[in-house]
Amino acid sequence: MDASFSSKSFNYLPIFTKIFYMKLRVAYSLLAIVVLSSFYYCKSPSIANSKSYECGDVPDLNKGIIQYVNEHIHKKVARGECWDLAAEPLNQLGANWDKMYGFGKKVNVKHDCIYPGDIIQFEGVVVKIINGNQTITAMMEHHTAIIYEVKDKNNFILAHQNTGDWGRKVGLSNLNLKDITQGSFTIYQPMKN
Numbered sequence: 001m002d003a004s005f006s007s008k009s010f011n012y013l014p015i016f017t018k019i020f021y022m023k024l025r026v027a028y029s030l031l032a033i034v035v036l037s038s039f040y041y042c043k044s045p046s047i048a049n050s051k052s053y054e055c056g057d058v059p060d061l062n063k064g065i066i067q068y069v070n071e072h073i074h075k076k077v078a079r080g081e082c083w084d085l086a087a088e089p090l091n092q093l094g095a096n097w098d099k100m101y102g103f104g105k106k107v108n109v110k111h112d113c114i115y116p117g118d119i120i121q122f123e124g125v126v127v128k129i130i131n132g133n134q135t136i137t138a139m140m141e142h143h144t145a146i147i148y149e150v151k152d153k154n155n156f157i158l159a160h161q162n163t164g165d166w167g168r169k170v171g172l173s174n175l176n177l178k179d180i181t182q183g184s185f186t187i188y189q190p191m192k193n
Contacts, residue, residue: 055113061190062117064093069146069159072170077161080168082144085161086119096193101144103188109153109177118147118189120158125183127175138164140183145175147187154178 058066068089078084083101090097090104097103103119122140129136145160154177161170177185 055115058115058117059189061093061095061192062115065089065117065119065146065190066148068092069148069170073159074169074171076168077170080162082160082162085159085170086144086146090119090190093190094192095190097188097190103144104190105188107187107189109187112189114147114150114153114156114187115189116147116149118187120145120147120156120185120187122185123183125185126181127179128181129176129179148172 069085072085077088086103087099089095095104101121103121107114107118122143122145125140125143127138127140129138143160143162145158147156148159149157151157156175156177157172158175159170159172160166162168163171163173165171165173
């Protein structure tokens with residue numbers, strides 16, 4: 001059999017080429033939407049004039065932690081473990097912590113201010129979000145995150161890695177403390193020596 005193409009097979013080539021480029025345009029359009037929505041969703045809070053929702057100015061150490069997070073959004077920090085995202089900026093900024101899970105001064109959630117840059121440690125936590133007929137359940141058996149933005153006393157945007165959504169790269173997600181149905185959490189305010 002001859003390896004040359006018949007003129008019939010070339011008639012299909014423009015159709016396949018058009019379909020290929022059409023699919024490619026759709027893929028690039030979807031990618032653009034995802035990237036643009038990620039930038040919108042991951043919009044950095046203004047560090048220079050940062051204030052917690054009712055608590056006043058964000059401590060300088062916390063500002064440094066948020067700056068570190070901003071520099072590492074969508075990137076893997078150290079080994080990609082959740083703990084690494086808290087440990088790396090604490091060490092770089094000279095924070096006083098136990099190098100385990102005591103990330104600073106414990107915050108009393110009911111009485112103390114919570115700031116962007118505070119660190120939250122989850123133990124055996126189950127979060128259930130009910131949206132109409134749909135229930136979304138997330139489990140955080142042993143997980144560390146940075147409070148990236150404080151919307152109100154119970155509602156935060158978290159920065160974390162080693163998650164189902166973001167894998168071993170830093171991503172952002174919402175957390176309403178009222179959605180926690182099980183387990184415990186501790187919030188720490190980072191402290192300098």
